[in-house]
Amino acid sequence: MGIKDLTGLSSEAKGLALYSGAYNFASALYGFITIFYVTALGYSTAFFGALSAIGEAALVLSLLATPHVASRTGAKGSVILGTAITAASVLGLATFSAPAVLGAAFAGTGVGQAMVSPTFSSLVSAAEPRERRTAAFVASGVTNQLGAFVGTALSGTLADLLQPSLGRIGAYRIVLVMASASMVPAVLLIYKTSVDLRPGSNPWRMSKVSRRAAWKLIVAAILIGAGAGFLIPYFPLQFKYRFGSSTAYISQLFSVTNIVMAVIMLYMPELERRLGSLRSIVGSWIVATALMVAMPAAAELPFGVIAFSVLYLARTTVMNAIGPVQSSFELSMMDPGDRPTFSSLETLAWNAANAGTVVLGGIIMQTSLDVPFYICGIFYMAAAIFYYSSFMRRSDI
Numbered sequence: 339m340g341i342k343d344l345t346g347l348s349s350e351a352k353g354l355a356l357y358s359g360a361y362n363f364a365s366a367l368y369g370f371i372t373i374f375y376v377t378a379l380g381y382s383t384a385f386f387g388a389l390s391a392i393g394e395a396a397l398v399l400s401l402l403a404t405p406h407v408a409s410r411t412g413a414k415g416s417v418i419l420g421t422a423i424t425a426a427s428v429l430g431l432a433t434f435s436a437p438a439v440l441g442a443a444f445a446g447t448g449v450g451q452a453m454v455s456p457t458f459s460s461l462v463s464a465a466e467p468r469e470r471r472t473a474a475f476v477a478s479g480v481t482n483q484l485g486a487f488v489g490t491a492l493s494g495t496l497a498d499l500l501q502p503s504l505g506r507i508g509a510y511r512i513v514l515v516m517a518s519a520s521m522v523p524a525v526l527l528i529y530k531t532s533v534d535l536r537p538g539s540n541p542w543r544m545s546k547v548s549r550r551a552a553w554k555l556i557v558a559a560i561l562i563g564a565g566a567g568f569l570i571p572y573f574p575l576q577f578k579y580r581f582g583s584s585t586a587y588i589s590q591l592f593s594v595t596n597i598v599m600a601v602i603m604l605y606m607p608e609l610e611r612r613l614g615s616l617r618s619i620v621g622s623w624i625v626a627t628a629l630m631v632a633m634p635a636a637a638e639l640p641f642g643v644i645a646f647s648v649l650y651l652a653r654t655t656v657m658n659a660i661g662p663v664q665s666s667f668e669l670s671m672m673d674p675g676d677r678p679t680f681s682s683l684e685t686l687a688w689n690a691a692n693a694g695t696v697v698l699g700g701i702i703m704q705t706s707l708d709v710p711f712y713i714c715g716i717f718y719m720a721a722a723i724f725y726y727s728s729f730m731r732r733s734d735i
Contacts, residue, residue: 351465351474353531354458359481360524361421361454366489366596368428368517370589371497373574375510379435383575387700389444390571394693396448401686404452405679413457413535413678417528420453425521432514435507448689456681457535463669463677465533471670472607475662480600487596489517494589535678544676551671552680554728556687558721563688565717567695569630569710572703573650580707581643595651602659609660615667616729619660623722626657631715634708 347355376386408416427446430439466474493513500509544552577583577591609618630653636645672680702709 347470347474347477348465350531350533351462351470351477353527354462354465354474354533355477355481357417357524357527357531358458358478359485360527361485361521362482363485363489364425364517364520364524366486367493367520368431368514370490370493370574370592371510371513371585372431373571374497374585375431375507375514376440377575378506378510381437382700383572383703384697384700385437387571387697389440390696390700391693392441393444393448394689394696396445397452398448398686398690398693400449400452401456401682401689404456404682407453408457408678409536413461414528414531414533416453416457417461418525420450420457421521421525421528422450423453424450425518428514428521429518432511432518452682452685456685457678459665459669459681460535460678461531461533462665464535464674468670472610472663472666475665476603476607479603479659479662483596483600483603487593487600489520489593490589490596491593492589493517494585494587494592497589498584498586535674544679545673548672548676548680551668551729552676552683554724555668555671555680556684558725558728559684559688560691561717561721561724563691564695565714565721567692568699568702568717569714571696572699572710575703576707577643577646580637580646583643591647591651595654598651599655599659602655603662606660606663610663615663616726619664619667620722620726622656622660623718623725626653627715627718627722629653629656630718631711634711 373386376389377383404416407419411419424447427443427450430446431443434440434443462474462478463471496516497506497509497513500512504512574588574592577588606618613621629649633646633649633653636642636649639645668684669677669680699710702713
């Protein structure tokens, strides 16, 4: 797949891709800096883990309501509402530092994400017919990564530039305010699109065909989400604690990862054509997991920070670049009217599992920087084995 394939998409698919880029630029702008902001306020990594768990719990609870919201506002209305809630919550995070207010702000971002993520995926799936659906997801995935690239690079770099005059906390707060304001263009972009989906009056009712595949996909999401909670939110601190890396270095590395991921995503549909959807997805997970569990040993090499950084880039790219293929594959097994509900259920399952382990990840990290990698790897391998065994007999993959 190349640029020509993406330019041939409908105006609706292109509009959704532009929203994805704008929304993820703002999300990266605040998402990268938040862990440094919280620890700069004097709180521990365990407290940050507790805040993350609050956000995840709010997301999970809100996902129970998301299909009902979408049945009344439409999927597009749900995305607009969620984006606005996220913007307000990030502004609150920048303004106050009391534990209760921080908890409320994290909860608000969780609610916002619940309104956006699953319903946005269903909109992308509706923007193109089945034969071009993967291309639509690739377009949104590429702009997602490009937005995250710019947001992440700007986040850490701007914070470092502002610190001499504003101090660490003041610099972080300016970045958070910028992130909140950056949500406004995203709202305008999604508002201009005309594609929409509206679940039925009983949005939790799914067809037998959809249910048969959904429960297997949800189990895999639980395993991935649980494993991720032990490690993924703490990657910035892994670099800081192991090597004393600056915020600017970490943000630049993460942003380079985003741009590499955007390029690799363009090749993933070709990988899908050669290996099939299932082998492409599971193979990517296995390779990414092997790279991840090698990172602690790489950190002990003479040029440990370089080896650790290269493995981080490779692991993150391989694990996530397959996302558009995975989304297209999974939603193709759902009846169109069931897609918003399934997306909500899958997101709910991932985040519920993640919320259950993220606090443990923060506690473990205070005693060992290595153990979270191995725990995460066990969960990821279990997910890969279960996913493959669940769908290897399908004739259309």
